[in-house]
Amino acid sequence: MQKLDGKVGLVTGGSRGIGAAIATRLAADGADIAITYNTAKDRADDVLAAVAVAGGRGVAIQANAADHAAISAAVTETVERLGRLDILVNNAGLFISGEIGEATVDHYDELMAVHARAVFSATRAAVEHLPDGGRIVSIGSSLADRVPAPGYSLYAMSKSALIGFTKGVARDLGPRGITVNLVQPGSIDTEMNPADGDHADGERAVTALGHYGTAEDIAATVAHLVGDSGRYITGATVTVDGGVTA
Numbered sequence: 001m002q003k004l005d006g007k008v009g010l011v012t013g014g015s016r017g018i019g020a021a022i023a024t025r026l027a028a029d030g031a032d033i034a035i036t037y038n039t040a041k042d043r044a045d046d047v048l049a050a051v052a053v054a055g056g057r058g059v060a061i062q063a064n065a066a067d068h069a070a071i072s073a074a075v076t077e078t079v080e081r082l083g084r085l086d087i088l089v090n091n092a093g094l095f096i097s098g099e100i101g102e103a104t105v106d107h108y109d110e111l112m113a114v115h116a117r118a119v120f121s122a123t124r125a126a127v128e129h130l131p132d133g134g135r136i137v138s139i140g141s142s143l144a145d146r147v148p149a150p151g152y153s154l155y156a157m158s159k160s161a162l163i164g165f166t167k168g169v170a171r172d173l174g175p176r177g178i179t180v181n182l183v184q185p186g187s188i189d190t191e192m193n194p195a196d197g198d199h200a201d202g203e204r205a206v207t208a209l210g211h212y213g214t215a216e217d218i219a220a221t222v223a224h225l226v227g228d229s230g231r232y233i234t235g236a237t238v239t240v241d242g243g244v245t246a
Helices: 017-028 041-053 068-082 105-127 153-176 200-205 215-226
Strands: 008-011 032-037 058-062 087-090 135-139 179-185 237-240
Touching: 008 017, 008 068, 017 032, 017 041, 017 087, 017 215, 032 041, 032 068, 041 058, 058 068, 068 105, 087 105, 087 215, 105 135, 105 153, 135 153, 135 215, 153 179, 179 215, 215 237
Parallel strands: 008 032, 008 087, 032 058, 087 135, 135 179, 179 237
Antiparallel strands: none
């Protein structure tokens, strides 16, 4: 018996990168998985194929994470199509950089809508369906704790909001045994931040381990938190960054 047999998880932004790795790992651990995607339906279909190979049922739901109604509806659709919801992983994200003199209100609104409001929207909708003992994990960034270079002020701001939200919701849902945690990746080799990209050498230079992590490293941490072994961890921030914040 796998540790997540009988469970259903929803991973927002699950069509690529870290989200895809999380969806595939949770399916390998026995869960049925719904993912949301914005425009990359072909990539979402690839993830569903990987979920099927792992032995799980998979559902892909088109939803723009910046749209409160769409992301809330995705939670409801997950329950309707897969029968329940035990695990919510708030992963959807985008990247906008630039020093403060270049930042605009539109940049602020985009980042906060996806990184903060979408997490609220999905979590608020999920609370009505999660059973006692359910799991919520959000994906933040180590930039919330340390900004080692210029150009990340708004991005860091939007991810920092998740620290307080995670602690508050952990208190709200603790009496129901629902754990709420935050995973903060550092430099992870994905399309958004490739290990052979223009800024990769600089990022490696500020890590203690001297190299990028993989999406599977983040997925393994999420799997621990949503499994039985994570039952006494809540309100926590788990930083997986190769020692950037050491």
